[in-house]
Structures are given as C-alpha cells and as structure tokens.
Amino acid sequence: MAGFFTRSKNDMKYLFANKDELSKKERRRKRRGWATVIGLVLVLVQLVLTVLMLKNVFVLDILPTKYMVALTAFLVCVLLYDFTSQFTNSKFMGKILAVLLSLVMLYCYIFSAKVVSTLTKITGVSTRTDVMDVIVLSDDEAESIADTAKYTYAYSDITDSDIYESAVNQLEKENGxxxxxxxxxxxxxTIDELxxxxxxxxxxxxxxMLASLEEADDTLSTNVKVVGTVEVVTSITVAEAEKVSASEPFVIFVTGNDDYGTVKYNGHSDVNILAxxxxxxxxxxxxxxxxxxxxTIETDSGKSGLDKLTHAGNAGVDNTIKALENLYGIDINYYVRLNFSGCIGVVDALGxxxxxxxxxxTNGDNAWYENFTFNEGENELNGEQTLAFVRERxxxxxxxxxxxxxxxxAIKxxxxxxxxxxxLSNYATVLDAVSDMILTDMPTSFITQLVKEQLSDTTAWNIQSYSLSGTTGPANGQVYGLSGMSVVFLDDDSVNTAIQLMSKIMNGETFDVDEYVESLSTTAE
Structure with a gap:
C-alpha cells in the first residue's frame, strides 16, 4: 500500500504539466494522477453526504442502537475502501461505489430532512382558525355578504366574544x-330573532355552532342559507405537553370531526377515544x-357547565382533553386529531x-355518498369504506x-x-401523505421513539376496548346556551368501570377486559 501512495504522490507532479512536453510514460502518469484526484473528490462528496445523512438519522433517533451501529460501521468501511482504492489498481471500482453511495446518501439525506419537516408540521400548533358563516332566511333575496350591507346583524356573545368581534371587523374590512x-x-x-x-x-x-344548531333543530337548515363566510385566524399558545417516555405507560386522546381538507385545532369532537x-x-x-x-366542559374564557362533550372542541382540543381528564380523573399525555380527509388519507397511506x-x-347516504356492505367479522377496507364504516349510525x-x-x-x-x-420501515412516507390531515402535540422525539421501540420489539400488541354506556334524553346546554339538545346521560357504573380498566392497564396488569367487565356485572347482581 505504501508503494501505491508513493506512486500516486509522484503522479501528482504531472497534473498541470504541459502535455506536449511530456513523454508517453509521463502522459500516462498525468492521466493516472487526474484519475486519482477525481476519485478523491468523489470520495469527499461521499463523505460529506454520509455525514449529513447520519446527522439526520441521529437527530431523528429512529433506528435501534444495534442497527445504527451496523449502518455506521458499514458506511465507514465502504468509505475507507473507496478512499484507499484510489491509490491502487481498484480505483475504478472505488469510483463506481463512491458515485452510487453518494446518490444513496443524497436521497437518504433529502428524505430524512423531509421527515423532520413533516414531523414539525404535524406537531406544531400556533393558530386557531374559525370560519364564520353569514346566514339569512332561505327566501331572502340576498345572495352575498355585499347584499346584506343594510341588514342588522346579530350573534351570541355567550362564548368567544373576542372571536366574533374580530369576525365583524374582518367582515367590514373585506366587504366594505x-x-x-x-x-x-x-x-x-339569536336564531329566533332571525x-x-x-x-x-x-x-x-x-x-x-351552526352545525350544533342544526343538530338541535332539524328544520333550521331548510329555513336559513349561508350567503358568505369570513375566516378568523387567531394566534394561540398551547401549553407544551409534558414529555413522557415511549417505553413507559401513556395515554393518547384520539379525536376527529366531520371536516375536510386541512385539519383544524378547534371544532366538534365527534370521535373521542382514549388509547x-x-x-x-x-x-x-x-x-x-x-x-x-x-x-362538564369549559371554554378558554373560563365559562363552564354541563353541555355536550362534542361542543368542548369548539374552543380547541385542549378543552376536550380537560373535560375527559375531569370525567375520568386521569392525565392525558398527548392527542392526535384528524378529520374526514385524515381518516381516508391515513387508511389509504397504510394500504x-x-x-x-x-x-x-350497509351504510346510508348520511355516512357516505356511496353505499358499502360490511360483513360480520373481518372486512378489508380502503379509506372511503373506513370512513363510511365509522360514520354510520x-x-x-x-x-x-x-x-x-x-x-x-377501525382504530384497532x-x-x-x-x-x-x-x-414502520416506511412510516415517513405515510406521515407525509397525511401531513395536512393530522395534528398532534406529540414531540418529534416521542414519535420516533415509538417507531424505534416497535422496531426493537415486534411482539404483537394486545388491543382491547371498552365503550361507555348511558341513556339518551333531552337537556339544556349550560355553556353554549342550546336548549332541548339530545344528549347521553352516562351511566355512573360505566364511567367507574372505565376508570378501573385504565388504572389496571397503566399499572401493568394483564387481563381480559370482557371477562373483567362481566365479573363486575355478576358481582353487582
């Protein structure tokens, strides 16, 4: 090897020599010198890209230690071979490897950088978006906001009065x-006056709120129409979730609503599942x-009282979390929020x-515009079928x-x-496909640790479930002021059973949920 280094060093003397002044042997040495330089440049590019890629992988901390060590060792060995080969007769093979590895490292670097960007996107919440509708009677001649210039407007300031004041200002500014x-x-x-x-x-x-009003009065949608909207975007400060380890027990709130497009921090919580x-x-x-x-739910302004759980989300996910923490007496570590688009996107991204x-x-048109038939037992579903499955009632x-x-x-x-x-090996692609449809406060480090833990231990999860029960009846909302709502009065025993089940899981007990619930019923009898 020392001889090859010496020969390469001597070849370098001819790099910038005038070709016409060199002998045939010296011209060959000049070509060999340039081949070595080109090879070293390629190896340098490979080194830079390898370092950048490994840096992102280390930052993501997604690979188990044994895989990380093996990957680093492999890349170092290939790099050393490509470098040393430039001083031997194998320099051509070294160049080929350097180019191939550089391309791979470039792809991995761009991909890993995109992963970081995607995770930052779905875990960053800094604004609240409220879409305000302007409604008039269905037989009103107005067809746009401009047509209502001489109308008297009304709204209820029972909650979010500052949001409505901003909406009025924006309404005036945008429409003159x-x-x-x-x-x-x-x-x-307010509606009676209209x-x-x-x-x-x-x-x-x-x-x-319009959706809640239409839910309480099924004739409202035929009596009024929307002639325009204004969008109010408010900067919010969301308390940073307390970090927990993905290797210790934790609770995630999975929530969703019936919106399409980019998921919002606030809105009805039609799905309320604690994992x-x-x-x-x-x-x-x-x-x-x-x-x-x-x-009991509350708003950001501190107004609280008995109301529908789904209404808690109108003021933001954090208020739904507070309501559930108050109900069950537990700490919820993180949340994951998605909408209709998110449901379809997640399932399709998973294949x-x-x-x-x-x-x-068979689902009706109320659940999805296409009717699907679901069999008792296992069903293979795509995104649209899954949405119809979870919406039908x-x-x-x-x-x-x-x-x-x-x-x-469906969550199972x-x-x-x-x-x-x-x-898991392609989780970044899945996340990227649904980055606009999912919102979470899980830190990037927690998400990557979850993947890392699962790659390290592929033991199957035992997924069990429990649904609360209750009776349906009418009630008045104390927070949003809606009367005659159809609500569910939760059964106290059902709530207590849920609390016990969650405590047993957190404490590391392994048991069959159905058998435990049945034993409670037998004991009660």
Whole structure:
C-alpha cells in the first residue's frame, strides 16, 4: 500500500504539466494522477453526504442502537475502501461505489430532512382558525355578504366574544359594509330573532355552532342559507405537553370531526377515544366516550357547565382533553386529531386496513355518498369504506353507541397495520401523505421513539376496548346556551368501570377486559 501512495504522490507532479512536453510514460502518469484526484473528490462528496445523512438519522433517533451501529460501521468501511482504492489498481471500482453511495446518501439525506419537516408540521400548533358563516332566511333575496350591507346583524356573545368581534371587523374590512349589530346572551334567542326577521336580518355564526344548531333543530337548515363566510385566524399558545417516555405507560386522546381538507385545532369532537398504552405488557386499551355525553366542559374564557362533550372542541382540543381528564380523573399525555380527509388519507397511506365488524350492515347516504356492505367479522377496507364504516349510525338500533364501537374497531385496524414492520420501515412516507390531515402535540422525539421501540420489539400488541354506556334524553346546554339538545346521560357504573380498566392497564396488569367487565356485572347482581 505504501508503494501505491508513493506512486500516486509522484503522479501528482504531472497534473498541470504541459502535455506536449511530456513523454508517453509521463502522459500516462498525468492521466493516472487526474484519475486519482477525481476519485478523491468523489470520495469527499461521499463523505460529506454520509455525514449529513447520519446527522439526520441521529437527530431523528429512529433506528435501534444495534442497527445504527451496523449502518455506521458499514458506511465507514465502504468509505475507507473507496478512499484507499484510489491509490491502487481498484480505483475504478472505488469510483463506481463512491458515485452510487453518494446518490444513496443524497436521497437518504433529502428524505430524512423531509421527515423532520413533516414531523414539525404535524406537531406544531400556533393558530386557531374559525370560519364564520353569514346566514339569512332561505327566501331572502340576498345572495352575498355585499347584499346584506343594510341588514342588522346579530350573534351570541355567550362564548368567544373576542372571536366574533374580530369576525365583524374582518367582515367590514373585506366587504366594505358597516351593518348594525345586536348581541344576545344565548343562541336560541339569536336564531329566533332571525326567524322573526323584524329586528335581525342576518346572523354571524361559526360553522361549528351552526352545525350544533342544526343538530338541535332539524328544520333550521331548510329555513336559513349561508350567503358568505369570513375566516378568523387567531394566534394561540398551547401549553407544551409534558414529555413522557415511549417505553413507559401513556395515554393518547384520539379525536376527529366531520371536516375536510386541512385539519383544524378547534371544532366538534365527534370521535373521542382514549388509547391507554402500556409498552412493557404490550397492552392497549381503547376507551370510547359518546360524543353527546352530557358532562362538564369549559371554554378558554373560563365559562363552564354541563353541555355536550362534542361542543368542548369548539374552543380547541385542549378543552376536550380537560373535560375527559375531569370525567375520568386521569392525565392525558398527548392527542392526535384528524378529520374526514385524515381518516381516508391515513387508511389509504397504510394500504388499507382489516376491520372486524360486530354486525353486518350497509351504510346510508348520511355516512357516505356511496353505499358499502360490511360483513360480520373481518372486512378489508380502503379509506372511503373506513370512513363510511365509522360514520354510520342510523343502521343500528343503538345508533351512536354502535358507531362508537365501530370507531374503536377501525382504530384497532389502523394500529395493527401501522405497527407492522413493512409500514414502520416506511412510516415517513405515510406521515407525509397525511401531513395536512393530522395534528398532534406529540414531540418529534416521542414519535420516533415509538417507531424505534416497535422496531426493537415486534411482539404483537394486545388491543382491547371498552365503550361507555348511558341513556339518551333531552337537556339544556349550560355553556353554549342550546336548549332541548339530545344528549347521553352516562351511566355512573360505566364511567367507574372505565376508570378501573385504565388504572389496571397503566399499572401493568394483564387481563381480559370482557371477562373483567362481566365479573363486575355478576358481582353487582
């Protein structure tokens, strides 16, 4: 080897020599010298790209230590070979390897940088977006906001008064109108005034609240129409979630609503599932709370009272979390929020999921525009089929309760597919495909640690579930002022059972949930 180094050093003397002044042998040495220089440049490029790629991999901390050591050792060995080969007769092979490895390292560097960007995107929450509708009577001549310039507007300042004031200012600025304003302390009176149409001709109402009003009064959607919208984006400060280790028990709140497009921090919480995870025992308990549960909720302004659980999300995910923590007396570590687009996107990015249905049914148009038939037992579903599966409720005698159980079945299918080795090795592509449809406060380090832990231990998870029960009846909302709502009065025993189940999972006990719940029923009798 020393001889090769000496020869290469001597070849360098001829690099910039005039070709015409060199002998045939010296010209050959000049070509050999340039070949060595080119090879060393290629190796240098390989070195830089390798360092950049390994830096991103170290930052992500996604590979188990044994794989990280093996990868680093392999790349170092190849780099050393490519370098030393430039001083031997194998320099051509070294160049080929250097080019190939550089291309691979470049791809891996760009890919890993994109992973970091994607994780930052889905874990960063800094704004709250409220879409405000301007509604008038359905037979009103107005077809746009500009047509309502001389109307008297109204809204309820029972909550989010600052948001509505900003919406009015934006309404005036964007449309050049300055309408008269009236405010009321509840939404029932506000809508009644619009329907009376003597003093109020237009109402400014958030999309979420309008949906709640239409839910409480199924004739409202035919009596009013939307003539325009304004969007209010507010900077928010979300308390940073307390970091926990992915190797210790933790609780994740999975929530979703019926929006499309980019997921928002605020909005109805139509899916409310707590995933209680114990990595040591490989146990996951999914606890579903009905969206219409009549429990204590509060807003950012501190207004609290009994209302629908789904309404808590109108002021942001953190308020839904507070309501559930208060109900169960537990700490929720992180949340994952998605919407209709997110549901379809996640399942399709995973390549479809297997869902075990308790009952056979066909979804109606209320769940999805296309009707799918689901068999009792296992069903292979794509994104749209999964959305129809988790949305349908009219096909069941117990409506929302069966829908909640179907939502849990879909979550099980997603977890089973997402924890497979094939998906884990390509998880960044999956995340990138749904980056606009998912929102979470899980730190990047926690997400990568989850993947790392799963790659290190591929033992199957035991996923069990429990859905709360209750009775349906009418009630008035104390927070948003809606009267005659159809709500679910949770059964106290059901709530206490959920608390016990979550505690047992967190404490590392392994047991069959159905058998334990049945034993409680037997004891009660």
């Amino acid at each position: 109108i300055h309408p008269s304003l009236k405010t009321y302390d509840n939404w029932d009176t 329907l009376d149409n003597s003093e109020v001709q237009a109402v400014l109402v958030s999309e979420e 209680v995870v114990n990595p040591e025992t490989r146990q996951i308990l999914l606890v579903s709370t009905p969206r219409d549960s009549y429990i 479809g999921i297997t869902v075990n249905s308790e009952v056979a049914f 009219l096909a069941f005698g117990d409506g929302d309760f069966q829908r909640a159980r179907n939502q849990i079945a 299918g997603i977890i089973n597919k997402a924890t497979s080795a094939t998906i």
